[in-house]
Amino acid sequence: MNGPGPWGPAVDAQGAQDVLVHQALMYGSRHEYLLTAVPYLRAGRRAGDAVVVLVEPPVAAALRGQLGRETAAEIEFLDAAQWSRGPMHALASCHDRARADWWPRGRLRLLAEPVWRGRTPLETREWKRHDALLNVVFAGTPTMIMCAYDTAVLPGHVLDAAARTHPELAGPDGPAAAARYTAPAEFCAECDAGPLPPPPAVAARRSFATGGLPGLRSFLFTEAARLGLPEDRTLPFVLAVNEVATGIIRDGGGRGSLRVWAEAGELICDVADPVRVLADRFLGYEPPGAKGHDAAMWAVRRLCHIVETRSGPQGTQVRMRVRIG
Structure with a gap:
């Protein structure tokens, strides 16, 4: 894959842009997050992408402040809490919107940060699977997805899964191949390992x-x-x-x-x-x-x-x- 810069239009050898780019942004502070996220979004606007940000309101406010009013007005901001009712809801809703609204305008450039707090172990597992499934559902589509992970607050098992479900890592040093990336089918098989707990006797x-x-x-x-x-x-x-x-x-x-x-x-x-x-x-x-x-x-x-x-x-x-x- 090649392109004009770290976050420019990704193209294959024939110049086609229907190549999914799925990156994990590991950051340890808000400053570090903005150093990567803001140039990523600005590059999308310069390229004419449909730029979408799916984060919680405080993060959206910080991004708007760095982007400036004119650039921020050209970006669609969505509240992550409203899209995080369930992993399948988020996956299907994102695909529906991409097909109906975003892809018709060009390449989709998405910056997202799921809400991890308050999740049950089962919900956490399914959100990890969601990251792996993005590589399947959006394969062969004009899509760039950058998923952000706060290394200062998220547990190690979530960060470990992020490294395994994203083909690329993003950060101050630019994209790099994720050495621990695991094929989605293999990752999903691990999610489904072991029997389900038996129903209770009162069922x-x-x-x-x-x-x-x-x-x-x-x-x-x-x-x-x-x-x-x-x-x-x-x-x-x-x-x-x-x-x-x-x-x-x-x-x-x-x-x-x-x-x-x-x-x-x-x-x-x-x-x-x-x-x-x-x-x-x-x-x-x-x-x-x-x-x-x-x-x-x-x-x-x-x-x-x-x-x-x-x-x-x-x-x-x-x-x-x-x-x-």
Whole structure:
């Protein structure tokens, strides 16, 4: 890859600009952050990129102050807290906006800093996976992404994952190949290592088979109400579970079972397919389109807070989580 400068338009040997550039910016102070982030954004404006900043308000204010009013006015600032409700929400929303608004204006140049504080271990793991998936979802698109990590406050395991999920590192010395970069499929396999914890004994259980989906949906509505899921979240939950059950009936062994329970502020549904084995590490993470990616699982992941899958000789397990509060 070559270009006119550290953050100029990335091009391949044929001059095409549909080459994803995904960098991690490790910084130890606000001053160090601005030394790299501000030139990156200014270079985007000079190149005519669609420049987008996805950070929290205090960081946005610091960037605006350094960029100046005229340059800052040409950049779209988004509040990271609003985009960080869930990793799949952020991934899908960013892709939707890029396709509808940003790519039509040229190359997308994104500066982002996820909100890590207050995350559960599961949420933290899925945000790490999100960084790896960016390399898959935005591959072959006119996109530059710089993800910022505060080394002074973030735990070591988050910084370690950042070095493994970004093909390049950025900083005062310029981009450099990330020596510890791990292929997304391998990283996602590590995220899915080990079995899921078993459902609790109090979980409500239901089997389903061909012709049984209406009864299954009625059961899900009843359980959602009993366990305190708000009405405006119940239909998305039922639709997500129904999609998974439909896939098992259509493409699996024609029958399956599920369990539903509430835990730590979430409604959880565990669906078991005793026959089908899934080989796709990115099932439901890639947007449906010309490549024939699974539209049903893409929708399921968008309808839920987090979806976990495990698959092997024993069949496939899909665990869907929806926030109650």
